[in-house]
Amino acid sequence: MDIALSKEDRAFAEKLRGFFAEEVPADIRARLARGEHPTKDEVVTCQRILNAHGLAVPHWPVEWGGQNWTPLQRHLWSEEIALAHVPMPISFNTAMVGPVIANFGTDAQKQRFLPPTANADIWWCQGFSEPNAGSDLAALKTSAVRDGAHYVVNGQKIWTTLAQYADWIFCLVRTDPTVKKQQGISFLLVDLSAPGVTVRPIRLIDGSHEVNEVFFDNVRVPADQLVGEENRGWDYAKFLLGNERTGVAGVGLIKTRIARIKRLAGQAAAHGRPLVDDPLFRARLTRLEVETTALEMSVLRVLAREGRVGPGKPDPVSSVLKIKGSELQQEATELLVHVLGPAALAYRETADMPDRFAPLPEGALDALPTYFNWRKASIYSGSNEIQRGIIAKAILKF
Amino acid sequence: MELEYTDEQRLLSDTIDDLLEKQYDPNTRLRLLDREPGWSRELWARYAELGLLGLPFDEAYGGAGRGPAELAVVLESFGRALVLEPYVASVVLGAQLVARAGSPEQKAAILPRVAAGDLLLAFAHTEAAARWSSTDLGTVAVRVDGGWTVTGQKIAVLGGDSADKVVVSAKTPDGEIGLFLVEGAALRRAPYAFQDGLRGADLLLRSAPAEPLGSTLAAADAMASVLDSAIAVLCAEAVGAMERMLWLTVEYLKTRVQFGQPLGANQALQHRAADMFVALEQARSMALLARLALGGDDVGERRRTVRAAKIQVDLSARHIGQEAVQLHGGIGMTWEYPVGHYLKRTAVIARTFGDLDELLESVGTEGGLISAS
Ligand SMILES: Cc1cc2nc3c(=O)[nH]c(=O)nc-3n(C[C@H](O)[C@H](O)[C@H](O)COP(=O)(O)OP(=O)(O)OC[C@H]3O[C@@H](n4cnc5c(N)ncnc54)[C@H](O)[C@@H]3O)c2cc1C
Numbered sequence: 211m212d213i214a215l216s217k218e219d220r221a222f223a224e225k226l227r228g229f230f231a232e233e234v235p236a237d238i239r240a241r242l243a244r245g246e247h248p249t250k251d252e253v254v255t256c257q258r259i260l261n262a263h264g265l266a267v268p269h270w271p272v273e274w275g276g277q278n279w280t281p282l283q284r285h286l287w288s289e290e291i292a293l294a295h296v297p298m299p300i301s302f303n304t305a306m307v308g309p310v311i312a313n314f315g316t317d318a319q320k321q322r323f324l325p326p327t328a329n330a331d332i333w334w335c336q337g338f339s340e341p342n343a344g345s346d347l348a349a350l351k352t353s354a355v356r357d358g359a360h361y362v363v364n365g366q367k368i369w370t371t372l373a374q375y376a377d378w379i380f381c382l383v384r385t386d387p388t389v390k391k392q393q394g395i396s397f398l399l400v401d402l403s404a405p406g407v408t409v410r411p412i413r414l415i416d417g418s419h420e421v422n423e424v425f426f427d428n429v430r431v432p433a434d435q436l437v438g439e440e441n442r443g444w445d446y447a448k449f450l451l452g453n454e455r456t457g458v459a460g461v462g463l464i465k466t467r468i469a470r471i472k473r474l475a476g477q478a479a480a481h482g483r484p485l486v487d488d489p490l491f492r493a494r495l496t497r498l499e500v501e502t503t504a505l506e507m508s509v510l511r512v513l514a515r516e517g518r519v520g521p522g523k524p525d526p527v528s529s530v531l532k533i534k535g536s537e538l539q540q541e542a543t544e545l546l547v548h549v550l551g552p553a554a555l556a557y558r559e560t561a562d563m564p565d566r567f568a569p570l571p572e573g574a575l576d577a578l579p580t581y582f583n584w585r586k587a588s589i590y591s592g593s594n595e596i597q598r599g600i601i602a603k604a605i606l607k608f
Numbered sequence: 609m610e611l612e613y614t615d616e617q618r619l620l621s622d623t624i625d626d627l628l629e630k631q632y633d634p635n636t637r638l639r640l641l642d643r644e645p646g647w648s649r650e651l652w653a654r655y656a657e658l659g660l661l662g663l664p665f666d667e668a669y670g671g672a673g674r675g676p677a678e679l680a681v682v683l684e685s686f687g688r689a690l691v692l693e694p695y696v697a698s699v700v701l702g703a704q705l706v707a708r709a710g711s712p713e714q715k716a717a718i719l720p721r722v723a724a725g726d727l728l729l730a731f732a733h734t735e736a737a738a739r740w741s742s743t744d745l746g747t748v749a750v751r752v753d754g755g756w757t758v759t760g761q762k763i764a765v766l767g768g769d770s771a772d773k774v775v776v777s778a779k780t781p782d783g784e785i786g787l788f789l790v791e792g793a794a795l796r797r798a799p800y801a802f803q804d805g806l807r808g809a810d811l812l813l814r815s816a817p818a819e820p821l822g823s824t825l826a827a828a829d830a831m832a833s834v835l836d837s838a839i840a841v842l843c844a845e846a847v848g849a850m851e852r853m854l855w856l857t858v859e860y861l862k863t864r865v866q867f868g869q870p871l872g873a874n875q876a877l878q879h880r881a882a883d884m885f886v887a888l889e890q891a892r893s894m895a896l897l898a899r900l901a902l903g904g905d906d907v908g909e910r911r912r913t914v915r916a917a918k919i920q921v922d923l924s925a926r927h928i929g930q931e932a933v934q935l936h937g938g939i940g941m942t943w944e945y946p947v948g949h950y951l952k953r954t955a956v957i958a959r960t961f962g963d964l965d966e967l968l969e970s971v972g973t974e975g976g977l978i979s980a981s
Contacts, residue, residue, distance in 0.1 A: 344866060344938060345866050345867070345937070346866040346867045346868075349867075368938070369938045412942055412943075412944075413942065413943035413944070414942060414943060414948075415941055415942065415943055415948030415949070415951070415952065417943065421938075478739070479739065481741075490965045490969060491965065494965075547955075548963065551739045551740065551959070551963065552734045552739065552740070552763055552764045553736055553763065553764075554803075554959065555764045555802050555808075555956055555959060555960075556763075556764065556801075556802060556803070556808065556810070557800060557801050557802060557803045563798055563810075564796065564798050564812075566796070566812060566814070567761065567796075567798055567810060567812055568736060568761055571736070578803045578955065579803070581955070582803075582948065582955070583941075585933045585934065585941060585951075586938075586941055588934055589933075589934065589937055589938060589940075589941065593934075593937065594934075595874075595876065595877070595934075598876070599876075
């Protein structure tokens with residue numbers, strides 16, 4: 211892939227690589243390389259290290275900690291983070307609410323929220339989806355009614371990722387139920403410790419606690435926590451969702467998964483030779499590598515165009531990146547299960563085995579749960595069906 | 609060819625479906641999952657009363673004298689309800705191995721107690737280093753003072769957590785594959801739930817006292833035939849699970865409203881459901897062929913056919929499982945909702961006694977299914 215990059219871009223990537231290797235604690239990176247999840251503290255610690263060096267929010271405006279990078283450089287940044295096994299900065303902070311506040315917030319809101327958002331002093335979660343507003347997000351019902359200097363919020367959000375870690379939630383709320391549904395929505399920032407907010411865990415199929423329900427019962431939210439104009443929330447949400455056009459592909463993530471698969475397949479034996487030399491396995495792996503490289507080239511093409519003409523209106527190629535990216539992420543999880551063979555079958559909380567039992571191979575704990583868990587990738591961020599709808603509309607023009 | 613259930617098989621199937629519908633709703637199952645021993649002893653006793661625990665072996669040993677085809681009938685129903693009891697471990701594997709390879713004394717001592725629900729068996733066979741090979745074993749049996757001991761480590765032993773006696777495969781001094789009975793007390797266990805919630809264990813045997821099954825030490829044929837029948841009944845179980853996934857999805861598409869209409873009003877999603885149905889029918893056909901193959905006398909053909917069936921079943925189950933979760937959206941990802949548990953069970957079935965590549969390789973090298981003209 212390096213052949214597609216200029217000498218300067220390669221040097222840029224290498225510099226980041228060196229930084230991550232030197233500045234981010236090796237034990238955290240080693241744990242992530244073994245397929246473990248970062249703890250809340252580790253995510254925060256790493257984001258603060260990046261932030262101290264201007265590397266947490268490079269895509270923000272310069273005055274709020276951003277860097278004047280090209281779209282390609284931003285891509286290389288997120289790719290190198292993944293390849294170095296550095297926990298990603300909290301995307302709800304850096305990729306979602308931060309840019310919205312920076313673009314549409316008041317000066318007071320920027321002062322109040324942007325520095326702690328960049329530094330992970332606040333952990334944000336995203337309150338968009340509701341039980342009856344998933345793909346049809348504009349059908350959301352959680353209401354915010356103005357009462358003097360406050361909004362009174364009632365309703366329910368669902369699938370709220372890591373709300374159990376979060377201090378604040380940015381919500382889409384209905385402020386005008388009388389107009390066309392997209393037009394009565396506002397973007398509101400809510401302190402999760404406010405009276406009337408309840409967070410309830412949802413257990414996912416792999417047993418993990420990653421998402422939650424968030425209930426609002428007459429929660430009084432100061433009106434200065436409304437972002438932008440009342441009833442313009444849908445525009446801000448579209449801005450937010452359109453912001454990460456190439457990140458959704460997750461090329462860096464797929465590459466790290468493939469690299470790990472290769473390493474572990476070199477250690478696993480099948481038919482008296484390393485699994486990585488088994489022709490059937492090799493064919494699967496190679497196909498995955500080719501498709502990932504094609505995806506990466508598509509990402510680079512989108513970035514090159516963006517660098518030339520600036521971020522334009524929604525482009526069906528973003529949908530291509532979401533569909534193919536999520537599918538390849540999922541396939542990589544499946545191939546890892548394949549590498550583990552029967553050792554993947556037990557559900558285990560720890561790799562410790564009783565005395566004298568052989569140690570478990572790396573991946574025994576996470577391979578199959580991650581396969582199950584990653585089915586989510588084709589559901590969230592605009593499901594792959596919704597993305598196909600966007601592409602179909604763009605090319606068929608019905 | 610008997611392509612439909614016989615009246616008797618239909619009756620068996622209806623009886624079990626009826627029992628499970630009443631006693632195995634998803635919430636009951638979720639409660640069982642999170643509590644020791646991970647399944648229901650009361651239902652185990654009910655299965656004994658219904659004759660399910662002695663189904664495949666002789667009446668002389670307290671069995672029902674039915675064939676492996678009836679086991680497939682039972683497992684298809686179990687697949688629909690996602691039964692957690694150690695039926696495959698104890699009856700399909702353990703008891704069938706004893707019935708096939710055991711001496712008359714061993715059968716008399718063990719099988720009636722299995723049939724009555726008083727004794728749990730398991731088959732300890734898979735090893736970490738052997739991957740899916742059933743002949744490449746590191747576990748060895750040695751003769752000591754007129755008896756035997758077995759040494760080695762087994763992994764992914766279905767029902768290995770609770771089995772009273774375990775049938776262990778091991779290399780004999782002649783390099784043959786032997787089957788040995790080991791008492792539960794003679795093993796060390798590292799128990800767990802599998803990814804699908806069924807219980808099991810890794811087992812460590814260190815010079816564990818062992819009793820050869822039967823009089824001959826070469827048990828490879830008996831083992832192969834029981835493994836084939838286990839693969840065939842797992843195909844049936846997966847078909848039951850796929851059927852439920854399809855109908856859960858269809859029901860959901862009809863009731864979930866987004867954009868002012870049921871999801872199922874989208875032709876794109878109608879076609880996805882139709883493709884799931886195609887996959888289910890393909891799997892059902894091959895599971896039937898596997899069941900028929902168990903009755904044949906050509907060992908090579910039986911082996912190839914059940915493995916070919918498992919290939920189709922695994923492909924279909926992967927398609928249906930992934931689609932079922934996808935078409936449910938977020939709700940399909942939750943522990944509370946049943947569809948993910950079916951995905952998990954079929955994913956584990958797809959990696960029990962061989963995975964897709966192993967099966968493709970094996971059926972392919974053995975000549976495939978259709979001869980060259
Ligand atoms: C693990 C996970 C984390 C999440 N995190 C967050 C979060 O932090 N914050 C947040 O707000 N939300 C979050 N979500 C919610 C996510 O955005 C929604 O799940 C998603 O929008 C789909 O909505 P739904 O689950 O209600 O499915 P539905 O919209 O009910 O869709 C069900 C199925 O129908 C398909 N479908 C729907 N409409 C159409 C159509 N018109 N044409 C064709 N197919 C269609 C869908 O693609 C899907 O396959 C998360 C979801 C998951 C699974």
